[in-house]
Amino acid sequence: MEFLFQILIILLSARLLSEISERVGMPGILGEILAGILLGIAVLENTDTISSVAQLGVIFLLFIAGYKEVHIEDLKASSKKAIIATIFQILIAFIAGFGLGYYFGLGNLESLVLAVAFSPTSIGVTVKTLLDMDYLSSKPGSMMLSSAIFDDIISIFLVSIVSTMAQYNSIFSPMQFLTMIGKLMVFVGVMYFLARYVLSRLFGHVRKMHARESIFATVILVALFSAYFAEAMGLHAVIGAFVGGVMLSNIPVAKIEDVQSKVSGLAYGMLTPVFFVYIGMSVDPMSLGAAGIFTVLIVILGLLGKLVGGFAGAKTVGFNFYESLIFGAGIMPRAEVTLVTISIGREMGIIGEEIFSAVVLLSAVSIFVAPMLLKFAIQKDKENKSSASG
Amino acid sequence: MFSEGEFNDQYSAEAEYSDLDEKCSRIFVKDIMEVRPVVINADDPVEKVLEVFNEKEFHTYPVVEKNGDFLGIIDQNIILQLLTHRVSRLDHTHLMAVKSLSEFARGIMIPHPVTIPPEMDLCEVAEIMIKHKVDRFCVVDKDKLVGIICKPDVIKAIYSLRG
Known part of the structure; x- marks a missing residue:
């Protein structure tokens, strides 16, 4: 009974606050995290059952990212400029994070x-802001898109490294690092082989099965299998789910519209909201205050890392001041993968309440601030260009 | 227990269905498909694609390479999203954005849709359409588009078999 009540109240509050969030022009995820924070304060305590459903949520969040969103062909079409700018923005944000931890005397792994x-x-x-302001096709707008595609891949690679290190509970020696890369390559290789020679045939047979929802069930089984297989190989389940999704994305039967819509329904309608509410419930508002200046610096450096990194990267490839500012502001928001990273870190006991809560706050602030800064930069760029041409 | 009348009705209905099964297993996709569908070339500009949707009323069009190789489909949903930018925020991903920036048909199409071979029989097509809620299939033979088959084509064919 208690479980039913918990899930009921989680899904209900997630839907309500997600809707309010959308109505005021913010992404639904912000409302879902807020629902979690409020529930955490008022009624619910995190239980093993909620945490297990949330784990399924994070697996399906990354599975669906691979299944619906990543097209390897898009990477081929991306420009070299975008690669340079992406490396800059990731590197500077990464250094900002590591430097902050080092300065405050955190451990290397933390x-x-x-x-x-x-x-x-x-x-x-x-x-959304770029579309509203008709700036998506601008130079910085289109580079942002290419950069985001690379960013997805690189970030998930970084998460796989850090989550594996977390299992060993230490920074890798060069040998351990090579072993991990080796495992990752073997995993991707086996999954590629399975997708190419086994899954495509399997789905041919599944299509003819009489059992109800056979294709949908098989897609779910592939998601769970790839997550489990990755764990069995000493990688993290979320990496497996992402790779599993990418492998399925080229199998036509697995992507029939009806099946896609059911997978989306399960993921976005039930499992991922539980994950984001769980993130919110895990936030300790008291620890934010207690950590004081550290929390403030995480938020400020988190925002600046991407803004400065993006600005410098765009400048390097020849953009002007405002175009570079647009690029920097556009890549500032942090959401899904950032939250996945800290939930892994927390689950494995590497980071404490303060860092966890502060990064959730960073994510919320970035989602809030980035569109405003982006609008400002676009307006300035327009003024600049019209005064130059006039 | 069935009454005699009910039993006879059911028996005759079953006989009719098995007869229909047999008849429709002898008819193939290639016999009833549209062999000259309107196609979109992969390198057609998006503006030309919009014109096609404006002038004709089909729901989906196949996208092909110059040599006739089948690549994907473009449907009314994509066009409506492109025209209005009204997609849910969940779909404000870079993939959707890349689509809205594409200049050519190949950039906005759905790649790798399910296709069927011309030798598939009518019963099987009907079954897939019902089971997986698919309204139409592109018919592909050795990577080349050879036709398109829609639910009304299948309904008409099966209706005519009832005699």
Whole structure:
């Protein structure tokens, strides 16, 4: 009974606050985290059952990112300029995170989790601003898109490194690092082989099965298998789920519209909201106050890391001041992968309440601030260009 | 227990269905598909694609390479999203954004849709359409698009078999 009540109240509050968030022009994820914070304060305590459902949520969050969003072809089309700018923005954000941890005397592994949490970007909210202001096709707009595609891949690679280190509970020696890369390559190789020679045939047979929802069930089984297989190989389940999703994305039967919509429904309608509410419930508002200046610096350096990194990267490839500012502001938001990183870090006992809560705050502030700064930069760029042409 | 009348009705209905099964297993996709569908070339500009949707009323169009190789499909949902930018925030991903920036058909199409071979029989197509809620299939033979088949084509064919 208690479990039913908990899930009911989690899903209900997630939907309500997500809707309010969307209505005021913010992404639903912000409302879901807020729902978690409020529930955590008022009614609910995190239980093993909620944490297990949240773990399924994070697996499906990354599975669906691979299944629906990553197209390897897009990477081929991306420009060299975007690669340079991406490396700049990730590197500077990473250094900001690691440097902050080091300065405050955190352990190497703890600082590394902070650095990796600083590195990803989530441009959904800024894409909306670019569309609204008709700036998506501008030079910085299109480079942002290419950069976000690279960012996804690099960030997930970084998460896989840090989550494996977390299992060993130490920074890798060069040998351990090579072993991990080896494992990752073997994992991707086996998954590629399975996708190419086994899964495509399997889905051919599944299509003819009489059992109800056979294709949907098989897609779910592949998601769970790839997550489990990655764990069995000493990698993290979320990396497995992401790779599993990418492998399925080229199998036509697995991507029939009806099946896609059911997978989306399960993920976004039930499992991922539980993950984001769980993140919110894990935030300790008291620890934010107690950590004081450290919390403030995490938020400020988290924002500046991407802004300065993006600005410097765009400048390096020849953008002007405002175009570079647009690029920097556009890649500032942190959401899904950042939250996945810190939840892994917390689950494995590497980071404490203060860092966890502060990074959730950083994520919320970045989603809030980035569109405003982006609008300002675009207006300035327009003024600048019209005064130059006039 | 069935009454005699009910039993006879059911028996005759079953006989009719098995007869229909047999008849429709002898009809193939290639016999009833549209062999000259309107196609979009992968290198057609997006503006030309919009014109096609404006002038004709089909739901989905196949996208092909110059040599006739089948690549993907473009449907009304994509066009509506492109025209209005009204997609849910969940879909404000870089993939959707890349689509809205694309200049050519190949950039906005859905790649790797499910296709069927021309030799598939009518019963099987009907079953897949019902089971997986698919309204139309591109028919592909050795990577080349050879036709398109929609639910109304299948319904008409099966209706005519009832005699």
